Structures are given as C-alpha cells and as structure tokens.
C-alpha cells in the first residue's frame with residue numbers, strides 16, 4: 001500500500017470508529033456515508049494502475065512508505081542521510097532511477113544495510129550475516145544504475161554528499177515480505193511479535209527504541225520441550241533469550257537485563273526504562289525456536305518510578 005492511501009486511511013477510520021459509536025443516536029447517518037464515499041474514491045485511486053507516491057527528500061529524512069523519491073541539492077549538501085523503515089516482516093528494496101552526482105569530485109551515495117547512529121550499528125556486527133564493509137554499497141564504486149539493492153532486515157539507510165547545486169538523484173523504494181524476520185527495529189512503540197528461528201545458527205535482535213514493558217506470552221526453545229524443568233542458570237545453554245537495555249543502538253553494547261533459557265507458556269513481564277530495549281534470541285541451529293511477546297511504551301509516571309528506585313542506572317552503562 002502506498003501512503004497516498006495509508007495516511008488518509010488512519011484519518012478516515014478514526015472518526016468512523018467514533019461515529020459508529022454514536023451512530024445509534026443519529027437517525028440519518030449522512031456523515032458516515034460521506035466518509036465511506038471518501039474512502040471509496042481513495043481506494044479507486046489506489047487501484048488505478050501506475051499510481052506511485054512521490055515526493056522530494058530532505059537532507060535528513062525518514063521514509064516508511066513505498067514510492068519514488070528525489071533529492072536535488074540547492075547548495076552543497078555534505079552530511080545527508082535517509083533512514084528507511086518497514087514493518088517487522090518486510091525488507092527494503094531500493095532502486096536508483098536517475099543519478100547525477102560527481103563521484104570524482106568527492107560526492108557519494110551509499111546504502112547501508114541497517115541503521116547507524118552515532119557510530120553504533122543495528123544489527124550489531126556480530127548479528128548481521130555480512131561483514132561490516134560489505135554492508136555498504138557505494139554507487140560510485142559500482143556505477144550501476146540498474147542494480148536493485150535489498151536490505152537484510154526492515155531497516156536500511158542512505159548516506160550522501162553532493163557538492164554541486166542542481167545535482168541529485170531519484171530512487172524507488174519498495175517493501176518486500178520477509179517470511180522469517182530476524183533483526184528488526186519496531187516501527188511502533190507498542191505491538192506484538194512472534195519470532196521464529198527454524199534450525200538456523202544465527203542470533204536475532206528485536207529492538208524497541210522506547211522505554212518498554214515486555215510481556216512474553218510464549219517461548220519454545222526446542223531442547224527443553226520434553227524436559228519441563230526450569231533451570232536456575234543459563235550457563236551452558238546453547239539456545240536462549242536475552243533481554244537487553246541501554247541508551248544506545250547497538251545490541252552487542254547493551255546491558256543484559258535477563259536471560260531465559262527454558263520453554264514456558266503464560267505471561268512473564270519486565271519493565272525496562274531505557275531508551276532502547278532489545279529482545280534477542282541466541283540460536284544454535286539444532287532446534288526450532290519460537291518466541292511471542294507484546295510490548296508497550298512506558299508512561300512518564302512509570303519511568304519516574306523506575307528512576308526513583310535507581311533501577312535503571314544500567315541504561316547508562318558503558319561497554
């Protein structure tokens with residue numbers, strides 16, 4: 001779905017919900033009919049072929065929608081970045097339509113497979129399938145306009161530098177379905193997610209960039225299926241779940257708040273008042289591991305309470 005539809009849909013649906021509540025009291029419900037009329041015309045426009053959302057990019061920008069995006073420098077723009085994010089079960093596909101930059105003159109246009117903030121990466125170097133140097137794709141190295149670049153997870157970034165006013169580029173962003181999402185940054189402060197790692201030797205991090213309460217409703221770690229004994233320490237476990245907290249982006253530099261290494265069903269919850277919370281599964285590849293959890297942003301009063309008790313000092317812990 002493109003945003004031309006998505007954004008108005010929220011705006012349209014919200015009053016509909018409110019109106020439907022009151023509907024009983026309104027005899028001739030013309031307002032609702034009007035709203036539906038609007039929805040239908042939006043839908044029709046969406047269905048008509050060739051409709052592509054497009055807009056221009058700012059030097060620092062964030063995109064969560066499909067479409068065609070154009071950047072044109074008004075003056076030398078030396079430190080620009082676009083953040084891309086999709087739903088947890090999507091990856092980002094990026095294709096250049098048009099590039100007019102001066103690679104020899106020091107311009108560049110680089111895609112990064114993940115996000116980088118203040119030198120910290122997501123996914124962390126240890127969780128990403130590629131070595132860090134291969135996570136950058138520099139247009140000036142390849143000079144191949146037709147290449148389609150795909151991210152490994154629901155986030156990606158574009159860095160660019162353009163000296164000459166009038167130069168720029170345009171690109172098409174599409175989101176594709178990822179059947180087994182591994183590393184994810186949540187687009188929303190609240191939600192529910194099931195992570196499945198099917199016989200793969202890999203570690204997956206789900207990052208929520210808000211202070212959060214995590215509620216685990218189900219965890220299956222293959223090896224303890226028959227053995228329902230909770231074990232006291234996770235030492236020696238090959239497959240387990242880690243809850244991490246911290247005020248930084250890189251999960252490998254965050255503070256381990258709890259490890260869970262036995263299967264269970266039923267709620268278990270924990271509040272983590274840091275800027276970033278990560279749920280990480282460590283997986284040996286011998287089993288099918290499956291974790292379902294909900295998350296909810298902590299309110300200000302909950303954060304104040306956590307801070308009063310001094311329990312969240314670890315948020316500021318250095319490596």
Ligand SMILES: *[C@@H]1O[C@H](CO)[C@@H](O)[C@H](O)[C@H]1NC(C)=O
Nearest residue numbers: 126127201202203281282283
């Ligand atoms: C997964 O993480 C564990 C512990 O953090 C580590 O020992 C292991 O090597 C990692 N596995 C992979 C495939 O990166």
